[in-house]
Amino acid sequence: MRIAVLALEGLFDSGLTVTLDAFATANSLSGKLLGGTPRFDVTVVGVRKKVTSAQGLIIPVKPITPDLKPDWIIVPALRATTPETLLPSLQRPDVRQAKAQLLQWHQEGAQVGSSCIGTFLIADAGLLDGREATTSWSLAPFFRQRYPKVLLDETRMLVPSAIGVTAGAAMGHLDLALWLIRKASPELASLVSRYLLADIRSSQAFYIIPNHLAQADPLISHFERWSRDHLQEGFSLQEAAKALGTSTRSLQRRCQAVLGKSPLAYFQDLRVERAQALLHGSGMDVEAIATEVGYVDGATLRTLLRDRLGRGVRELRADLR
Template sequence: MALDETRMLVPTDAGVTAGSAMGHLDLALWLIRQASPELATLVSRYLLADLRSSQAAYIIPSHLAGADPLIARFERWSRGRLHQGFSLREAADALATSPRSLQRKCQAVLGKSPLRYFQDLRVERAQSLIRSGELGLDAIAEEVGYVDGATLRTLLRQRLGRGVRELRADLR
């Protein structure tokens, strides 16, 4: 079997493997989900974990962001402005740094551009709102700064490989 770095859980006929430090949570929720999707949803809420197939894409950048003062400030600034458009110049000005310095620091600490990290935060927030089931897709799109639900739907499919229906189905 070949290594697949994009997946946290790999079920095979011989068993299931889970990778990384938080893989045990993904594995436990996967095992519970096999018996009862409803129970897995309940357990994930108590654990404050969600049912995405890999938590690493969110846990690792969040941990890294907190480890660097500039990136931590950038994350706070970004989370407060997810509903607005992103401007590297505005972000840099708000953080009292240059756009180039912010760009280099994000790349060095997070391995991605400031825009990509901002978009990741939007996707993370959109997933949370979708799971809550309280808002329609257009309202969620507006909440995270997209013009309409179609734009958000396309982004979720590109980033997560899953659509809104599949994300909501995880809750059932």
């Protein structure tokens, strides 16, 4: 598999290095333990002769030449954590040149993989219109605002599509690399996972902070505060809209536009977050926690936690130790 890693100025250092380390480990194990030849021909390329990482390190890149015909292009994330820092980066000349190169490679048959902020660059190139994708959960509201044609689901860690695959926040770069290794050889991917003490994660939901997402919009921020005050009472769309001085329809539309979900679904997210906190530090049993977040019994809460987080109560208590 021929892989071109497209390095851009100010990239997220760990995103690049963890990607390269995963493929280097796979090639080493393929030869030493599986008796085969290296599976991955990885080239770090740049649209500029000199590329400096966000931490100031010089990235050795090769120029893009006509004879470079990758099977996959990987776009590491830029180091940007807010819309205010990301937007100028997407408008840089080198980023515009990189998008044009991505489109050319894609037209020649290459697939595209990205993680975290890298997904913004692919979406900016128009490659994700009408397709499912994921990105850094913390910038999901901004992503929805900027790319309304993309079917975003930030709760997922990996989302394959016809153009390639997108992965979640920050260390999702490792999940992306392991996913590509698994496509070549499940046995090799299992070995790499063991050597790196890493597994492909299916969901970002466990890591999402609902309060952070709410700050992207004033109405949603007010709705979040109202919801936290009414977790024990249960959800009423009519009461929420009345308290916020808006219509039920407006609240529903705004939640969908900013959060990609209904007001009730976001209310449930807050219940899950509160339940997680109580499982960790309160010493309360499941029945008492269920009452605290507005459920009549622990069974309903157990089902909600399993559906949303992919973990049961016992696993969550172990995760939070």
